[in-house]
Amino acid sequence: MMSQLSTRIRRSMQNPTTVRDLGKQLYTHLPPSAQEILLSAYFFRKRRRIHNEVFHAKLTELRASEHLQDPDEFRAMQCVLLKPIVSAAANTPHYRDLFARLGITSADISTPEGLRSLPILDKDVVRRDPAQFVDPIACANGSTVAFTSGSTGSPLRVVLAPDYEALEEAFTARQCAWVGLGDRDRRIRLRGDLIVPGSSTTAKPWRRNFADNELRMSSYHLSPKTARYYADRIMRFSPQALIAYPSSANLLASFVRDLGLKCRIPFIFTSSETLTSLQRETIERNLGGVILDHYGCTEATVAIQQCERGTYHVVPEYSITEFVPTSGSTAHDVFDIVSTGLLNTAMPLLRYRTGDRVRIAGDQRCACGRAFPSITEILGRDDDIVVTPRGDHVGRLDHAYKGLSGIAESQIRQESPSELRVLVVPSTGYNDAVEAQLIANLRSRLGDMDILVERVSAIPRGRNGKFRAVISTIPRSPQPSRSTSAESLTDVCAGSPIRR
Numbered sequence: 124m125m126s127q128l129s130t131r132i133r134r135s136m137q138n139p140t141t142v143r144d145l146g147k148q149l150y151t152h153l154p155p156s157a158q159e160i161l162l163s164a165y166f167f168r169k170r171r172r173i174h175n176e177v178f179h180a181k182l183t184e185l186r187a188s189e190h191l192q193d194p195d196e197f198r199a200m201q202c203v204l205l206k207p208i209v210s211a212a213a214n215t216p217h218y219r220d221l222f223a224r225l226g227i228t229s230a231d232i233s234t235p236e237g238l239r240s241l242p243i244l245d246k247d248v249v250r251r252d253p254a255q256f257v258d259p260i261a262c263a264n265g266s267t268v269a270f271t272s273g274s275t276g277s278p279l280r281v282v283l284a285p286d287y288e289a290l291e292e293a294f295t296a297r298q299c300a301w302v303g304l305g306d307r308d309r310r311i312r313l314r315g316d317l318i319v320p321g322s323s324t325t326a327k328p329w330r331r332n333f334a335d336n337e338l339r340m341s342s343y344h345l346s347p348k349t350a351r352y353y354a355d356r357i358m359r360f361s362p363q364a365l366i367a368y369p370s371s372a373n374l375l376a377s378f379v380r381d382l383g384l385k386c387r388i389p390f391i392f393t394s395s396e397t398l399t400s401l402q403r404e405t406i407e408r409n410l411g412g413v414i415l416d417h418y419g420c421t422e423a424t425v426a427i428q429q430c431e432r433g434t435y436h437v438v439p440e441y442s443i444t445e446f447v448p449t450s451g452s453t454a455h456d457v458f459d460i461v462s463t464g465l466l467n468t469a470m471p472l473l474r475y476r477t478g479d480r481v482r483i484a485g486d487q488r489c490a491c492g493r494a495f496p497s498i499t500e501i502l503g504r505d506d507d508i509v510v511t512p513r514g515d516h517v518g519r520l521d522h523a524y525k526g527l528s529g530i531a532e533s534q535i536r537q538e539s540p541s542e543l544r545v546l547v548v549p550s551t552g553y554n555d556a557v558e559a560q561l562i563a564n565l566r567s568r569l570g571d572m573d574i575l576v577e578r579v580s581a582i583p584r585g586r587n588g589k590f591r592a593v594i595s596t597i598p599r600s601p602q603p604s605r606s607t608s609a610e611s612l613t614d615v616c617a618g619s620p621i622r623r
């Protein structure tokens with residue numbers, strides 16, 4: 124084994140590669156106990172890097188600001204946070220040119236209202252030339268790079284400021300504290316990390332990370348055959364929380380239900396994918412915990428977090444967020460998220476359209492007591508829709524699965540205007556009658572389309588192991604656009620959404 128390893132490393136040294144690639148190869152060949160030591164050492168260093176003075180100062184600040192009640196106080200706080208973002212923007216080629224064309228300076232954009240003198244920024248503009256949005260001064264002391272998942276095009280390269288990770292972590296820590304989850308409480312992580320090589324057939328596809336008191340489990344090895352071992356290991360680990368992609372938690376919950384297993388986790392933190400109402404129901408019912416969902420994006424322009432009362436709050440210390448009526452939607456409570464992040468000075472994006480939509484059905488005061496704005500539902504990406512032969516755009520098709528048993532997970536694929544393929548991973552209880560009902564449910568929402576159901580053993584994931592419920596390659600016909608003028612915006616600048 125050691126000779127194989129040294130040969131592999133030698134080959135790696137001969138080829139252009141990075142230290143990180145080499146580290147991954149080394150990790151892959153180590154025995155499980157050594158992998159856990161290496162993993163723990165990695166996360167120990169990461170923890171020391173992130174849990175720094177910036178993190179602690181920000182967390183203290185957030186624990187204080189969540190008690191603000193006066194909209195003027197929120198607005199004043201956002202103005203303070205906006206200033207370094209706009210100053211950084213003025214150092215970037217894109218905004219230098221834009222400010223010159225508009226005849227304004229950064230001093231003219233000192234308030235949430237002032238931001239509205241700028242046009243909305245679409246993702247494609249950033250994707251074409253990300254370097255136009257980078258402030259070299261903010262990156263002078265080091266920066267990191269992240270990539271979007273790129274499922275709707277090439278991944279977008281996002282440059283993050285040196286203190287961004289610590290600031291972001293403070294928002295996560297505050298949400299954990301809302302349900303009393305402490306820094307050292309035991310947790311399971313079930314996301315897209317390749318903890319164990321995908322080709323491995325080990326019966327224990329998980330590793331301890333002692334630095335964070337967590338058990339990291341591979342989401343790639345979860346199947347009807349292995350689910351029993353997962354549930355058993357989780358119960359023996361006795362975690363306070365599960366941190367997971369919605370699709371991973373849903374898959375685990377589906378197997379627990381269908382195989383009659385026992386699995387109890389008090390809190391489930393989901394993020395990185397749109398959590399559907401059906402997934403929420405399946406997860407909470409079968410894993411026995413309460414979900415706290417988080418919506419954000421790699422571009423670091425917005426955060427929407429569920430509080431302990433289940434309300435989705437737009438986090439006012441993270442961004443200045445506007446909700447713009449969605450073009451092409453006939454629903455009057457559906458809005459695009461347009462947001463200005465208040466954390467990342469390395470790549471400031473002002474009034475950035477994230478490509479995701481939300482539903483807002485009236486302003487509600489949350490029982491948690493925080494005066495943060497709230498939304499009703501995160502609807503997800505504007506391209507997670509099916510186009511019907513009549514040209515209608517239909518989203519949120521998860522309701523078509525409601526009440527159907529034996530579907531561990533599924534994915535809708537559309538490559539033709541008149542035809543759908545539905546991939547289904549069947550579980551206990553799935554049969555022809557369930558399949559016929561699924562087709563009927565979809566037809567009732569989409570009209571007369573050819574719907575072909577394919578039973579598969581697993582559904583491939585995209586970059587970072589992320590799951591997509593709908594993949595459509597159908598070009599969208601232009602839809603009548605509702606007004607997106609400043610007068611029609613719904614803004615969230617302070618205590619509650621303000622409709623103008």
Ligand SMILES: [Zn+2]
Pocket residue numbers: 430431432433434436489490491492493
């Ligand atoms: Zn609340």
